[in-house]
Amino acid sequence: MAIPDSSRAAVVREFGAPIGIEEVPIPREIEPGAILTRIETCSICGTDVHLWQGSLATKVELPVILGHEMVGRIVAFGAGSQRDSFGNALRTGDRITWSHTSCGSCYFCTVAQEPTLCQYTRRYMYDSLERFPYLMGGFSEYGYVLPEAGRIRVPDDVSNELASLSSCALRSVMNAFDVLGAVGASDVVAIQGAGPLGLLATAVAKTLGARRVLTIGAPDERLAIASAFGADETISIEGRSAEERLEHVRSATNGRGADIVMEFTGHPQAFSEGLELIRRGGRYVVVGQLGSGTVTIKPSLIVSKQLRILGSLSGRAKAYWKALDFIAAHKSHIPFERMISNRYALDTVNTAMERMRNFAEIKPMIVIASH
Amino acid sequence: MAIPDSSRAAVVREFGAPIGIEEVPIPREIEPGAILTRIETCSICGTDVHLWQGSLATKVELPVILGHEMVGRIVAFGAGSQRDSFGNALRTGDRITWSHTSCGSCYFCTVAQEPTLCQYTRRYMYDSLERFPYLMGGFSEYGYVLPEAGRIRVPDDVSNELASLSSCALRSVMNAFDVLGAVGASDVVAIQGAGPLGLLATAVAKTLGARRVLTIGAPDERLAIASAFGADETISIEGRSAEERLEHVRSATNGRGADIVMEFTGHPQAFSEGLELIRRGGRYVVVGQLGSGTVTIKPSLIVSKQLRILGSLSGRAKAYWKALDFIAAHKSHIPFERMISNRYALDTVNTAMERMRNFAEIKPMIVIASH
Amino acid sequence: MAIPDSSRAAVVREFGAPIGIEEVPIPREIEPGAILTRIETCSICGTDVHLWQGSLATKVELPVILGHEMVGRIVAFGAGSQRDSFGNALRTGDRITWSHTSCGSCYFCTVAQEPTLCQYTRRYMYDSLERFPYLMGGFSEYGYVLPEAGRIRVPDDVSNELASLSSCALRSVMNAFDVLGAVGASDVVAIQGAGPLGLLATAVAKTLGARRVLTIGAPDERLAIASAFGADETISIEGRSAEERLEHVRSATNGRGADIVMEFTGHPQAFSEGLELIRRGGRYVVVGQLGSGTVTIKPSLIVSKQLRILGSLSGRAKAYWKALDFIAAHKSHIPFERMISNRYALDTVNTAMERMRNFAEIKPMIVIASH
């Protein structure tokens, strides 16, 4: 198959403005270690909305190609890149997902062993399309996998759609559970948020044997999915005050509060509420707080409850591997596909994004190519 | 020695009002497991000021006897209490320190193994003097050690003064280091606060081999003690903005921020500042936030830096043991006594407390009896 | 109900000799904190056989009452003991299980916070029946709960039989999982042993979400129970060499070996085999090695694989609580009762023990009283 000169892609040139479909150049040369792919599917993430709207704490270098949860089929290799990050052989025509880079030779990669915090990381969707290799986003016909980007072969029995939601949403959730440590068989886990991450975390927490999983969010359709994913109880935030939610969690935990709270909402206020929901001595994993907002808290709660508050940023390469393995292991009995609320062509990305912004979607797909 | 009917003690009946010297009954009967002591010394803690001023987050049941860092000599035993919490034999005339109770049979004591969080804890200085056993505070001629209170024999070569500051201040610091986990030989530790806890934490961090210890506080006399205790650098908060302090810490850490930050100030604003001082992937131990104040933070820092924020409340019994052991091991080369800013008789407690409130004291002593 | 003067009990006076049924005095006085119970059921543990045969590494002070997995109904309280170790109220007629003591005031209890290692522990079945309180074993009509013994109320919907196997077997398993730390969703767990602990560990590992659980043991009837408890694969040790077992585990783990190995066999040789079954970087929890035997190992495996080998001794009080909670949570879908291979009257204890010694039983019950 001949590789064209350019790729159609959904481009953000101005925060909050309509997204344009543009032709972005395809690199002529593929560096050693890099891969060129034909993107088939890219799911939409809440972060795409935040980036589009200009509300992220992290710097974005406009113009950018939107989208970062992409599955592509390998079209061409740079020299020496025919293994994925886990040692699996790669061949032209194989499907992969990929993600931000870590340089492997900075303080954070080598000493801290936290490649997610790499100081030279390049993140898909945050880099200008005007710089090589241009194709740094997922809503695009072609994608470029940087030499230092983690990449993983998608198992044949995992669909594009499940693979794309594994590439960021479930990867972030698996990282959060790594950061958390053990879930005990008697632990009650409260999940803040019924978006894609909250729902997937519900499934993981229950699979890991949590005594009870309480999922807090809205609307009811999402809470119904939470139940299908294993939530023992769901707590709607609609028409319920923070006090009522706290009361609900306490009554489900002998008055103590949840052993573990996990935040996936993105609302600063949720952090303050989480400090109340958790029991003394409990653990609080914070994942969704990526925006530039602030919140007022009582820091005495951290001391008087002797809390452990654990931030989890995106996911290390190993979290990818765990995400795809989790999907492969559990897709027969957890109806992950219920999260996939819609499918859109690349041309209708504005409709998709607008609906995502209005919480009318859970995990919609931009379907770019079918095999 | 005949035991009198009552003990002179410093009593708070109204928040913020002058402290009275009153006669408080001495229990006629000592329960099994309890001990009656003649208090010799009780040091003053910042929490005493906060309690007196009514600014603690924790409930206080007025009227109370002030003071909780006491060293007493054993006068009488209840049945079966002639061993301390660590198996050391106790005899009449031995000196001990003691502290809040943990019941040993609640969820927090037994399942969570966090006796500090015991749901039935009784804390010295917080309990009304109108309830048995009355003598629940340290600025008093006599003290009553509850059956479930941790107690430890003071080694003969440790003075009352060093023992009293070990009983709460250093115990809280040792607990904070337990909560923190390993200090690595390359770790830069930033200590927020140059009060007694911050100074002692400076000494402990340096003893544990931290690469550099930076102590942030005021006034200069305290920072001089921090230097004597091992601080590699001190950063005065006087006449320096938060930005300048941040710049100082960054320039001392290759621009990354401190590997470990430990908070001992009690000011809510310090928590917000700590989130800036710490490097990505760093650990933040929060100890001083006991008041009812609030602070506005950027929760995205927790995620984008993938922080671990660890609350540490007071100290478990083992932290006592570690505190006295630390004093015994290091008193010959760390000038702990430089923290002891003054000695007061019980009758002059108002002067002492007033000066403590105005930061004119570091760790003053109420000397009640001499041997 | 009048309390008789003595209790019929199964007594070991000489290692390996027939067990006698004797009358053992019931204490006239119940100390503060102690409880007298009417024992209803006591299950048999492999350790009972080892004690009887004199092959334990731990000292046994003959003559002793055999049995230590007992459930009894409260007949009388000493002063002040009407709460279990978790704060639940206790009343006459309630059922409890109980276990060895920890003093709460020695180095191991207080500093190490490892009450299982208490240096003054008194263990049921190891203490002579000639010393107060005589009733230190489970195959007895009456039992005496020492003041410092952990005790837990049995929930009404948990049978005597499931409660008795929770009291030691499942408690030890829950402790082992505490010692292990997190089971990851991609972890393959190999269980050495298909006795009661191995079977229960199979159930727990699967409940905690292990990717695959491989249970290694014999005979086939036990392996069938392992499958019913969630084992993905069972590996019979009958007619299969250690090399074949190793090959089996490797082929189930991409050639790497198991991520986690847990030993519950009691055979020293199993420890050596476990070092081979585990992958590089894996964790090995050792539970069953209580005998006085030795084994020859290659210590280079510990280094070249960078293993973590974690001993787990019996179970802390919290492991009790977790055990009963696990039973309560999962008894509707895990057929725990399949482990209960037989029921015996106290008089037939020799038959029961003989069959246990010959591996003809899994978890038989001595039924002493019915309600």
Add this chain to the structure above:
Amino acid sequence: MAIPDSSRAAVVREFGAPIGIEEVPIPREIEPGAILTRIETCSICGTDVHLWQGSLATKVELPVILGHEMVGRIVAFGAGSQRDSFGNALRTGDRITWSHTSCGSCYFCTVAQEPTLCQYTRRYMYDSLERFPYLMGGFSEYGYVLPEAGRIRVPDDVSNELASLSSCALRSVMNAFDVLGAVGASDVVAIQGAGPLGLLATAVAKTLGARRVLTIGAPDERLAIASAFGADETISIEGRSAEERLEHVRSATNGRGADIVMEFTGHPQAFSEGLELIRRGGRYVVVGQLGSGTVTIKPSLIVSKQLRILGSLSGRAKAYWKALDFIAAHKSHIPFERMISNRYALDTVNTAMERMRNFAEIKPMIVIASH
């Protein structure tokens, strides 16, 4: 400076036979990411002796260039390799140390995040000199740094000699402390072995604030260095039985045994002894067991003491960084140079190795070039 065609190097062609000085080809081409160095110094490690004598558990592909603790000056770069593993810029003429490779894309590198266990690792001194890049050993005029080999710039104020002992001996020690976790201020640490690793571990344990460090080994000259490095007590193994050593350690630890034991001897028997020296609940880090020997142990000690036994293999890249940082921080007050027992020219390598084999050397240097 013109690069010659070959490098003189010390070659093992037959285990136990005399080491030859041979001409080994210098690669004509330096791969992207690789570096060619002029080796200045390479210290001798006990493993060199074991390899030479053929007693290692790990496979060795003869013929090999001996030596793996090398410091070299950069002569030429492959493309794109001008940063070390920690982000420091590298220039021709800079000094570096380097070590085994990790591929960065296998299960052990990416999922387990244990690059030391990389399944595709290439280790200096173990690879045949007949395969590209030939220069896979340290006793050689030139050295080749593979693209995937960790490398670190030596700070200007650290001598070749201290850098070379950091590159393996101290790196392995820093890794062992990472594996260990926190050293508490009250912990007594027993070090098994007074070779280079044992001595360096003595220095690190004391720097990290251990309450007491007991170093066990021989002969007296080494124990004198242990004392100079901070050992509170040294225990000679000469003329003292294992029972006497155990008694010594117990008497120094209130009868409990050491809180932490660290093994650096290489003698299988030491592992068995370590299980006795350690207290219940203690931690045992095993480092020196690299040989093919066996030892008979009582596995019940692991359970009855509830031990944590932690293997530590070589050192991750971060352990390099920590090693050089430790040297830089402490060389002014720890006399590391006392370990350097001799300096040899490349031609006298057989003398050096023979003396090393006879324990007549501690850490001798092969000095190959001087600047």
